[in-house]
Amino acid sequence: MISFSVNRQGVNLDVDPSTPLLWVLRDNLGLTGTKYGCGMAQCGACTVHLNGEAVRSCVAPVSRAAGKEVTTIEGLSPDMSHPLQRAWIAEDVPQCGYCQSGQLMSAAVLLRENPRPSDDDIDQAMTGNICRCGTYPRIRKAIHRAAGLMSTGGAK
């Protein structure tokens, strides 16, 4: 039995400890906002937070989450009010959308550590999240917008 918290709710699961966290989130808990991309930590589509830090859930065994707090895209805010979510909608960032939950979770860690990132800061930090639609310019724009929302007290 493995116990941890997902989006501020406790869960107890009887699963093989080596099961990738991604499969537990999607198959056992029905949280399908997090996507499977490459399965080898190369693309970033499966990025979630583990105690606030970005983790590639496709390669992290669920045992790593024991006793910790997991946050998925569904838990980034309770009502789509996170500045990044608002900025993403305002900038109409997604095209196919498959990579976007991972992009948002990585961007959230970036803004926590660097509330006013430059273009270079964003490019550096987001390099590990691949978007095959090429929405990078809009991602960068939306991160700047979210940073602005946060700095003007726009964050809820």
Next chain:
Amino acid sequence: MKQLQTSVLLAFAGMLLIFTGTMSLSRLTSAAEKPATKTTGSAAPAKADGALFVDFVSVLRHPRCMNCHSLGDVPRQGDDGHPHTMNVRRGPEGHGMTAEKCNTCHQDHNLAGPHMPPGAPNWGLPPPTTPMIWQGLTDAQICRSIKDPKQNKNRNIDQLVEHLTSDKLVMWGWDPGEGRLPVQMSHDEFSAKVKQWADSGAACPK
């Protein structure tokens, strides 16, 4: 009867000669070993000139070690030591930064399969305050840097030996997972050489 007595005496004298000769030969052999002992003794200058460090420095120069002790604030990958993909950086504590920290992808163990992230406990680079960069250094410079408490996280020689021989992240170099060359000198041989170097004064090459 007299002839018999003479024969016995001659035989005894012969045995005495053989015995004496053997003893002399034995002394000669011992004398011949002494220079060998002296040669071992002449290892004293060898110890002082850092030859014992040079005996194992190839391990420190191996890509499994050098990829995290290379120039710049980036880790390197592969047997060719190319910069880590995804623009991964050293970060404020040597464990990456923002959404690209080391344990974003690396676990405390290797993942099975080609091109999967390798892993070991405390995966990361030396911190920026003590980056412990070896790339481009001479053997003497590497030796001095690993001994310098200001560069080696304040380790004394015993702690340095422990790090080199027992740290799980260092030992990963002998079990690096699929697609990566392990360190070629055996871990037992490396550990023995490191301990021999430390026990003899941890001298560095000039």
